[in-house]
Amino acid sequence: MSTRITIAVLVVSMATLVAGRSPAADDPAVLKDLTAVIALQGQPCGQVVTATKQGDNDYIAACKDGSRYRVFVNAEGRVVVQKQ
Amino acid sequence: MTIGNCAGAMTVAILALLSQAGDGRREPSRPAGSAAVSENTRPEPIPAKEVEPQRTVTTEPPRQKPQPAAPATPRPPAAAPKPPAVAAGPPASRQNEPPRAEPVPQQSPPLEKSQAPPESTPPPSTETASPPETAAPQPAKQTAATLDLTTLEQRLRDTKAIGVFTKLSLKNQVDDLLAEFREFHQKRDQTMLGRLRQAFDLLVLKVLSLLQDGDPTLARDVSSSREALWNILIDPNKFQEL
Numbered sequence: 001m002s003t004r005i006t007i008a009v010l011v012v013s014m015a016t017l018v019a020g021r022s023p024a025a026d027d028p029a030v031l032k033d034l035t036a037v038i039a040l041q042g043q044p045c046g047q048v049v050t051a052t053k054q055g056d057n058d059y060i061a062a063c064k065d066g067s068r069y070r071v072f073v074n075a076e077g078r079v080v081v082q083k084q
Numbered sequence: 085m086t087i088g089n090c091a092g093a094m095t096v097a098i099l100a101l102l103s104q105a106g107d108g109r110r111e112p113s114r115p116a117g118s119a120a121v122s123e124n125t126r127p128e129p130i131p132a133k134e135v136e137p138q139r140t141v142t143t144e145p146p147r148q149k150p151q152p153a154a155p156a157t158p159r160p161p162a163a164a165p166k167p168p169a170v171a172a173g174p175p176a177s178r179q180n181e182p183p184r185a186e187p188v189p190q191q192s193p194p195l196e197k198s199q200a201p202p203e204s205t206p207p208p209s210t211e212t213a214s215p216p217e218t219a220a221p222q223p224a225k226q227t228a229a230t231l232d233l234t235t236l237e238q239r240l241r242d243t244k245a246i247g248v249f250t251k252l253s254l255k256n257q258v259d260d261l262l263a264e265f266r267e268f269h270q271k272r273d274q275t276m277l278g279r280l281r282q283a284f285d286l287l288v289l290k291v292l293s294l295l296q297d298g299d300p301t302l303a304r305d306v307s308s309s310r311e312a313l314w315n316i317l318i319d320p321n322k323f324q325e326l
Contacts, residue, residue, distance in 0.1 A: 033247025040253045040290055057249075071249060079253040
């Protein structure tokens with residue numbers, strides 16, 4: 001029984017870890033899109049290397065130069081880039 | 085004695101007549117063109133070894149030349165003196181020299197004729213080839229320049245070269261620019277035109293930079309229709325129809 005419980009705990013923990021990672025973090029299309037948006041807004045970034053999805057149309061982007069931005073769509077339908 | 089004297093006188097007279105007759109035969113053959121031939125022969129004391137190869141060279145071309153040069157009427161008289169010259173073997177220098185002058189004019193006309201047709205034919209080919217070349221690019225330019233705002237907007241929506249966030253951000257900036265144009269047309273302030281043009285160019289550059297890698301066709305169309313779009317935006321009537 002103890003071994004079964006241990007295996008079940010491991011499976012659940014691994015599934016949680018995999019599910020917890022942002023699906024957009026490794027998507028190059030999203031990274032490129034965020035890079036373009038930040039550049040369009042005139043913010044210094046260079047290139048977005050990682051992105052964490054906070055919600056629907058809401059991302060935290062980490063740039064190559066170390067800066068971080070929150071990119072989201074506000075209630076008016078406008079894309080907003082906020083420096084973190 | 086008288087008979088001997090008469091016989092001697094007769095022989096002398098016959099010899100004189102024969103000599104005169106021989107001189108008379110030579111003289112008629114000369115006027116056919118011997119005057120110029122003799123002048124040419126004098127300055128050129130060509131050795132016999134050099135003359136012989138020239139004979140072979142000159143005799144072959146004249147046979148070929150008369151065939152293409154059929155319309156040339158003055159050539160037969162030039163060829164006429166040849167047979168008598170050939171028949172009279174001794175004046176070999178006279179035979180060689182006339183052919184020298186003949187080959188040059190006879191060869192040059194065929195060359196000119198042969199060169200002329202190719203020269204005449206290429207111009208039509210170039211003329212015929214040039215219209216399609218000029219006609220082909222024109223439709224492409226026209227289609228690229230006839231992009232209106234509706235078509236441009238639809239193509240920007242459909243392209244996959246720009247992400248969703250970027251499209252939305254571009255739409256926001258386009259809306260902002262249109263609001264500024266609306267204000268420009270309401271106030272009729274011409275001082276705003278320079279700033280609007282700068283903002284318009286900057287936005288077009290942004291779009292081009294986003295499209296140039298993923299959708300170069302659309303980028304080219306946007307670039308070619310830039311002035312048309314600007315003319316629509318600054319025209320109050322056209323702007324009202326947007």
